[in-house]
């Protein structure tokens with residue numbers, strides 16, 4: 001599955017919203033489409049409108065979807081990116097289509113009431129409730145896509161919808177095309193849940209333009225970053241990326257996952273040089289969580305490694321205040 005959608009040239013991500021019927025896929029997808037200006041594709045409607053089915057199933061009271069016709073119908077539009085696809089299944093879509101797969105989940109009694117209100121009863125009702133109890137959709141998504149792009153989100157209340165839309169919008173807006181990031185990943189950690197041990201990761205390759213841009217704002221024009229000869233004379237293999245620029249991966253990773261995070265401190269040890277063009281993996285792991293009145297103070301171990309080796313180039317510790325963690329379940333408190 002590795003590298004399933006590498007090589008894609010889309011500039012905007014494709015997002016799949018999946019889950020058991022009634023978990024709020026259409027509601028969430030349409031709010032998300034409004035927030036992002038992405039296109040909302042409701043596969044159920046598409047199947048009906050374009051006759052992409054093999055007839056009606058009396059037992060399940062729904063059309064028998066023709067998966068091949070659906071894939072053919074959507075292939076071109078998915079290539080362009082910027083799509084939000086909503087469907088209660090996900091294993092037949094080509095893996096390369098999606099950059100983020102959101103599995104909505106709803107507490108069983110809430111889902112039971114919602115489906116009953118929609119007229120579900122008998123086998124249809126019990127099948128769907130069982131599907132939710134056994135987390136069938138999460139398992140299908142986990143089996144079909146890379147772990148890093150699959151995220152489960154609770155969808156019990158209207159506030160959950162708002163939170164989920166805000167989180168996914170943030171991820172969509174910070175999407176970096178594959179040709180710029182070697183292994184961009186959406187973490188399964190969401191802005192609503194965090195526990196000790198959770199890890200956030202993101203990869204980045206720093207270019208000459210990045211180094212020049214950093215020098216322009218920092219006024220650090222050290223020749224080691226711009227002149228190969230100077231870098232070699234100083235004992236390096238090539239031009240260096242500013243260490244502080246590399247370390248900027250940490251606040252970027254934390255704030256991308258926890259919008260509104262207030263960065264309090266960061267220690268840094270520069271262990272090994274980073275050269276322009278190196279593929280760097282930033283790793284941030286929650287090590288302690290402390291709850292105060294209405295916010296959480298979280299310590300993270302922070303590390304950058306060369307992506308294809310075990311070499312640590314930079315490490316340290318960060319502390320941040322996270323204001324929006326209503327569902328946080330602290331495993332450890334200080």
Ligand SMILES: Nc1ncnc2c1ncn2[C@@H]1O[C@H](COP(=O)(O)OP(=O)(O)OP(=O)(O)O)[C@@H](O)[C@H]1O
Nearest residue numbers: 021022023024025026027088114155156157158161
């Ligand atoms: N998080 C939520 N909080 C409150 N109500 C919700 C939530 N999610 C969905 N609902 C309500 O549940 C009903 C079903 O929602 P929706 O149609 O979005 O679900 P769905 O997962 O797309 O279902 P289907 O797969 O059958 O199309 C709607 O009346 C919607 O308003």
